[in-house]
Amino acid sequence: MTTDVRVLQPDDWERWFSGLELAFGGVREPDEARAFFRDVTEFERSLGVWDGDGTVGTAGAFSFRMTVPGGAAVATAGVTMVSVAPTHRRRGILTSMMRRQLDDVRALGEPLAVLTASEPAIYGRFGYGVATQRLGARIRTDHVRLQLPPGTEEFTLRLAEPADVLDSCEAVYARQAAARPGMLVRRPGWERQGVIDPAQERAGASALQCVLAERGGEVAGYARYRLKPEWEGAGVPAGVVTVEDLEASEPGAYAALCRYLFDLDLMSTVAMRNRPSDDAWQHLVSDIRRCSVALRDGLFLRPVEVGAALEARTYATDVDVVLDVSDPFCPWNTGRWRLSGGPKGAVCARTDDPADLTLSVRELGTVYLGGFSLAALAAAGRVREERRGALAAASLAFSGTAAPWLPHGF
Incomplete structure (x- = not known):
């Protein structure tokens, strides 16, 4: 297979979007919706995978700001329009687009990436955890x-x-x-x-x-x-x-x-x-x-830069915890991080100190907005307490006063 991954050009938008429609069942979007998505497409952040003259993969991102606990509006990549043609499944196209996209998000300095999933089972392997409910x-x-x-x-x-x-x-x-x-x-x-x-x-x-x-x-x-x-x-x-x-x-x-x-x-x-x-x-x-x-599930979230993401929000109570994070897809996040902060802000930096909690970046994304608890994930075996008492204290600190929510898709 010879494919070409490249940034979307305006002249290619119709073929690119038609490829997306085909992958999602082949029904053409109404003209009004098509015109809207054409207008908001950020071409420099949109990728197309081409096999000859045909589009066999699509992925894009919007430059959003999202409210996080504490009220800050944090730069966030809104991952969107992801598809692979049915003729080109299981050939690594999705993985290559996710790899390119997250590298680009990191280069832009956005600490968070979010998406809504047509099939939730797909995105866990790329570090996305369900963070809100609808x-x-x-x-x-x-x-x-x-x-x-x-x-x-x-x-x-x-x-x-x-x-x-x-x-x-x-x-x-x-x-x-x-x-x-x-x-x-x-x-x-x-x-x-x-x-x-x-x-x-x-x-x-x-x-x-x-x-x-x-x-x-x-x-x-x-x-x-x-x-x-x-x-x-x-x-x-x-x-x-x-x-x-x-x-x-x-x-x-x-x-x-x-x-x-x-x-x-x-x-x-x-x-x-x-x-x-x-x-x-x-x-x-x-x-x-x-x-x-x-x-049902709503927004899926993944920290792209763990330290910057955890510093961007505040915490319900004072917290001082060492998190041992695994992130195979974005290995720059893997390692131990000390999070210290509270209701007025936080700092998060690498440390050699022993871990208090062990988890993957996916679990960190799930609890990031305060809609799910570390304690619940620990009960499911997805977070491990290494220091007695650390789980309860951190779980309380990550909690929020309002349920996180995404009011509309993108």
Whole structure:
């Protein structure tokens, strides 16, 4: 086999993206979505593997900043559009792209790389660990009541065309992103992703709709959603409200939006597909058993530079621990690291001191945002305690106050 790995050129984008579509089932993306991804593609960070004139492998990265525990927005490579043609599987193409990509990420000085996985089993061998969860639910609003907090009545609601209020919604999102680990500080242009609305992907539901929660003329929250009228039995309304986005900067605004979504006429179910695992509606509903809650993996994360990554976040309690890290794919991370810090910051440097905990870079990625604990991984045999008491102390230090969450794919 003779293949050529090279940086993507603008003139090759159509063939490159078509190769990606073929690897993901051969269905062409709607023109609106294609135009968006063309606009946000960072050509200098995108790789194509070519066999003659055909694309047989694709991989890209976006230059993101991601909120980490403590509130810092850390430079992060958003790994994306990874595919290998079905004719060229098991020939080392994926490994070669991952190798090139992580070397490039390191050269750019980005301490973290993240991705969403169509097949989670693929990326563990490259050091990525699942770091966030996404909560889904189907809430039977004909059986569930909301217990609203004080201040809900202070907010008025206003319907608007989603594209017409992007700036107001993006300001709310930015406030939320600064407070929750895992959320991306969106670069200009990325706000458009939330209002891409091709008719062929609505599956019988309405066009995207948007409602704003306002107080004193200021937008404090928004929800984007679709309605799908359905009927059962002898004409009993059983429609579904599918919530695409829901953000609010105050509890009253959040509750007002939830009440609106739960009370829409002819609808009996609110469907949520991607919400944080600690989403507040779970504490507003009268009967959580009627909500069919389910969790699945969200963001996968790998530290590209262990020392810089651990220094970029803060810790819930004071911590002084020596981590013995293995990282076969990025061997510059392998070895012992002393992490010393707390709520105000941390330092992490190489050391010859004896290890307190032994783990791989994959486990470090899993606990990095505070959504999973070192103690849980130790119970699964994936972290080993070398010094008695070190596990409990470090597990507490890595914990967070808000569940990490990635609100949208890339």
